[in-house]
Amino acid sequence: MAPAQETGAFTYRLDLAYEGTDFRGFARQPEVRTVQGELEKALSVMLRENVPTTCAGRTDAGVHARRQVVSMTLSRRIGEEATAVWSLNRLLPSDMAVHRISAAEEGWSARFSACWRAYRYQVRTDPRADPLTRRLVWHLGVPLDVDAMNRAAALLAGTHDFASFCRAAEGRSTVREVREAQWRTEGAGHLTFEVLASSFCQQMVRSMVGWCVEVGRGRREASETPGVLAARNRQAAGQVAPPQGLILWEVGYGTPGESRQGD
Numbered sequence: 590m591a592p593a594q595e596t597g598a599f600t601y602r603l604d605l606a607y608e609g610t611d612f613r614g615f616a617r618q619p620e621v622r623t624v625q626g627e628l629e630k631a632l633s634v635m636l637r638e639n640v641p642t643t644c645a646g647r648t649d650a651g652v653h654a655r656r657q658v659v660s661m662t663l664s665r666r667i668g669e670e671a672t673a674v675w676s677l678n679r680l681l682p683s684d685m686a687v688h689r690i691s692a693a694e695e696g697w698s699a700r701f702s703a704c705w706r707a708y709r710y711q712v713r714t715d716p717r718a719d720p721l722t723r724r725l726v727w728h729l730g731v732p733l734d735v736d737a738m739n740r741a742a743a744l745l746a747g748t749h750d751f752a753s754f755c756r757a758a759e760g761r762s763t764v765r766e767v768r769e770a771q772w773r774t775e776g777a778g779h780l781t782f783e784v785l786a787s788s789f790c791q792q793m794v795r796s797m798v799g800w801c802v803e804v805g806r807g808r809r810e811a812s813e814t815p816g817v818l819a820a821r822n823r824q825a826a827g828q829v830a831p832p833q834g835l836i837l838w839e840v841g842y843g844t845p846g847e848s849r850q851g852d
Contacts, residue, residue, distance in 0.1 A: 599666050600697050603628075603642075603659040604689040610724045610833065611684060614650045615657070624648070624685065628659065631680035635673070638664060645699045645840040646706050649792065651832030653725065656688070658840045660699035704843040705768065707785040710798045711834045715778030726779075727798075727834035733805030735772050735780060740811035741804040742770040742782070745797055745818075752821040754797055755790035763790050763821075772801065783838075796823075798830035 607624050617625040625642060632640040645658040667673045670690045677687050711726040713719065718728045745754075745767055752763040769785040782798050800817065803809045809827070817825045 597664070598695070599663045600693045600695055601661050601663060601667065602689075602691050602693045602697070602699065603661065603687055605654065605657045605659055606686050606688060607654050607657070608684040608724065609648060609651050609653040612650065614652070615644055615646075615648045615654075624654075624657075627682055627685060631677055632661070634680055635676055636663065636667065643698055643700050645703045646789070646837050648835075648837055649832055652835045652837065653833075654837040656839050657837055658699045658703070660693065660697060660702075699840075702842055703788075703840050705785055705787055705841045706789060706837065707769075707783070707839045707841070708789070708794045709836050709838045710782040710784075710794060710830065711775075711836070712780045712782070712798070712802070713778055714780065724833055725836075727831050729802065731806065733780065733802065734807065735774060735805065737807075737811050738772045738780075738801040738805040741801050741814050742772060742784075742797070744811065744814035745800075746770045749818050750821055751790060751793055751818070753817050753823060753826045754793050754800070755823070756792040757823065758791060761790070765789060765793070770797070792829055795830040795832065795835060796826050798834070799828040800826045802830065803827050 605628070611622065612624050613621040615624040617623055617629065625644065629640055629642055640661050640663065642659045642661045648654055648657070667690070673690045674687050677690070681687065713722070713726045713728045714731060714733055716730050718730065746769065748764065748766040750764050755763045765786055765788060767784060767786045769783065771783055773781045773783065775781050782801065784794055784797065804811050
């Protein structure tokens with residue numbers, strides 16, 4: 590990488606993907622392997638300084654990301670950005686990859702500047718498990734009523750208190766605006782849940798998936814969804830879907846002309 594030409598405070602954006610199976614989540618933790626820990630370790634080697642990072646969405650253990658966004662502030666410019674991407678990827682483990690590094694405006698934050706986050710969750714309903722996809726899907730192995738699941742998902746869209754669908758965090762609001770929530774059939778035995786919101790609380794998407802699956806299996810009715818929301822009790826929503834099916838798909842920042850990226 591080319592030597593720095595200026596000093597000061599320079600903000601950068603990193604677009605990052607990872608397969609989350611072998612990480613204990615994104616956030617740095619002592620003595621366990623995390624995405625943030627591996628990223629900051631590689632950055633410190635490449636840049637020869639400690640580099641604290643901030644992410645758009647702190648994914649839990651076992652959750653993946655197609656396009657996580659990270660911000661960092663450096664004491665100097667990093668030089669040619671394409672070269673920096675190449676250099677950083679050589680230092681990262683094989684279950685992580687940086688797609689892009691780009692300069693950002695002073696004060697820009699991957700977390701606080703974000704306007705929305707989009708997640709996808711993959712479910713397989715065919716009875717035969719596929720060992721090639723086992724780390725990326727919830728293999729349920731039973732048929733589901735997708736129409737009923739979409740009726741439940743539609744009732745989750747909008748602004749609600751999602752306390753019944755969130756892991757408790759004392760003193761934090763559980764009110765969220767869900768802008769999109771739908772199930773799609775991707776092919777025989779393959780379903781994808783797509784959900785977009787300004788932000789999510791912990792385990793919210795997996796809890797929504799778990800509820801919809803209960804509806805799809807005929808164990809609960811979609812019409813019960815408003816009552817579950819009103820209960821504001823985590824037990825009311827039932828099971829939490831396992832982490833391996835969940836992918837942080839995209840993060841939006843509302844820049845002029847920005848549109849959602851294709852698959």
